[in-house]
Amino acid sequence: MNKPVEAHPFLDPRELVVDQPQDGTFLVSRRLFNEAELFELEMKYIFENTWIFLCHEGQVPNPGDFFTTEMGRQPVVITRGKDGQVHGFVNACAHRGATLCRTRKGNQQFLTCPYHGWVYDTAGKNVDIKDHASGAYPPAFEQQSHDLKAIPKLAVYRGLVFGSLNPDVPTLAEHLGGAAKAIDFVMDQSESPLEVLRGWSTYTHRGNWKLQPENGIDGYHFTAVHANYVGVMKRDAERRAQKAAAAGGVQRSFGGDSLLQMKSGWYDYGRGHTLMWGSFGQPQNRPVWDRREQIAQRHGAAHAEWVVGRLRNLLIFPNLLLMDHAATQIRVIKPVSVDFTKVESFALAAREDSPDARTRRIRQFEDFYNATGLATPDDLTTFEACHDGLQGRLVPWQLGYDRGFAQVRAGGDEESAAVGMDAHMSGPDFQDEVLLHGQYREWLRLLAPVLAD
Ligand code: FES
Ligand SMILES: [Fe+2]
Known part of the structure; x- marks a missing residue:
């Protein structure tokens, strides 16, 4: 075994993540969410060792x-x-x-x-x-x-500042790979750099930090955890349909959309970076809608469709979630300890937003992303429920990574090909769970110095 000598014994990777695509098995140990020793290794080999x-x-x-x-x-x-x-x-x-x-x-x-x-x-x-x-x-x-x-x-x-405490890392472009194109989809909603709106939201929750990147690209939880949000948006859309302009308030981007009937999918770009995406039923309600023609002229119709017509949650492993649907959010994951996590949330906006579009953007940011909104509190309750449940270590393995296994594609698909976006793997449904594999594969790759051969 040709490994550097560490103060701790090498970990057996077979006890942490079982990744056997040949027989359809992907398991994650509950130890990853519970063990303080693993948290220390994550700080050293992930957060203080890569971009x-x-x-x-x-x-x-x-x-x-x-x-x-x-x-x-x-x-x-x-x-x-x-x-x-x-x-x-x-x-x-x-x-x-x-x-x-x-x-x-x-x-x-x-x-x-x-x-x-x-x-x-x-x-x-x-x-x-x-x-x-x-x-x-x-x-x-x-x-x-x-x-x-x-x-x-x-x-x-594209305005996102990254750093690595380890000088011996690939270039940022190599690190981001195909995910750079997904960042472009967010940033190209404006001709000039997006602005960060004043103020931010900070919240904490009991639970391991890895609950955040999992949840951020987990389409499967949406209709369960966010049923309240979906219900409120739907009732608002129905009220508007009846009263038209007299309905008052701010028109939301979501409304009568039936999210699960829309075209969707995901891409795994390698190094843990992953995108889940879906089509908007009513893109005309998005703040970016007014600029769709200029965006198409500048970047082409296929690229403009990605910018204007699609929602996206992009994980740049390990600590950034770029979320671009009801509004545009930078969410930063900050591990505090093995069982406590801090999250910071910033709103991005286009300088060209009309006053109406800006108002809609901010209201929708508050609706969904704010700690006082209609969605984030439900997620926070869920993180703490997971944290409590994960103490049940009599059950060694999580089983939450199997949906979509039979429809994984190697490489990209026709949607990514249309904009020249590279991907290692892709799938046709944002409720698939196989898009969560990438972050655990990267976790294993970065912890390799302490894993037994
Ligand atoms: S000047 Fe003494 S610690 Fe900074
Ligand atoms: Fe959620």
């Missing part, structure tokens, strides 16, 4: 802007330098490690450490050591770098 999502460029629009977040267990700060470039650093002073930026966001031309007053510019360079001249420092100190530690890899795609 993860950090923020949207629109959250640091001006020179001097900063935005604080975490990469696994490590605090980081993203800045916009005087040069207009996005930079990223460990948010800890080089001197004695105090956090530098202590608010979620702000604007400073220089970052001054509140502890002993060392000062850095927004590109991370140390520009002042307080009372340096009288400090009687040894030569070895003078020869060391006093700058902030830069995030080793930082790259931006």
Whole structure:
């Protein structure tokens, strides 16, 4: 066995995920949701070892802007330098490690450490050591770098800022693969970069972080968990049909749509990135509808159909869900501990939105995505129910990954071919569960250094 020596014994992968496509078996152990040791390994080998999502460029629009977040267990700060470039650093002073930026966001031309007053510019360079001249420092100190530690890899795609604490990773383009095209479908609803609307929603729930990427692309739960949401939207549409313009309020994108009768599907792009999609029954109610002709002129009819006529939930493993249906959401998954998870939710909007379209976008964001909405509270209740149920370890394996097994296709399909989108696998129904396999395959791949051969 040619593996690096670790302080812990190698894990037996057969006890964690059973992936045997040849006989139609895919099982996930409940240990993945319960064991603190596995959580520590996930932080080290996933969140602190590969590309993860950090923020949207629109959250640091001006020179001097900063935005604080975490990469696994490590605090980081993203800045916009005087040069207009996005930079990223460990948010800890080089001197004695105090956090530098202590608010979620702000604007400073220089970052001054509140502890002993060392000062850095927004590109991370140390520009002042307080009372340096009288400090009687040894030569070895003078020869060391006093700058902030830069995030080793930082790259931006369509406004989305990603970073990796491990410098030895493929390029972001290689990492995203075919999923980049699915990001384009979200971003191309506007000719200019989408803007991040002010404010955000943060919520926490008991339960392991992996409940989030699973649920984010789980079409099968929609009509059960979100029956209330579907019912309210349906009644609103019926009321409008009877009263027409006198109905008042904001016209929603969903209404009399029968989601399960619409064309749908999914793509597995590799590295855990996965898209579930469906057609809108009434795309004319979407905020982007007014720009459909310009989008078709710019990108072609097939691409425009993906942008305007289809809803999508895109998982960029491990911590980003881009959701684009009733409104457009960036959802960031932040593992806190093996049994506690934080989620942050930001709204994206097109600068060209008419006042009506903007109002509809915001109302629909509140309807579905907000922690006070009609959908997210039902999901949160479900996460905690799963967490409690998963303590029943007398049942070792989850059985929730089999729907759609018999209709998996290798590669893409005619819909992806129409826009030149690469995919490793695809399927024709967004209620399929086989689209969840990719994230566990990537989980296994990243944990390979601690798995027995
Ligand atoms: S810890 Fe920052 S100046 Fe001392
Ligand atoms: Fe949900």
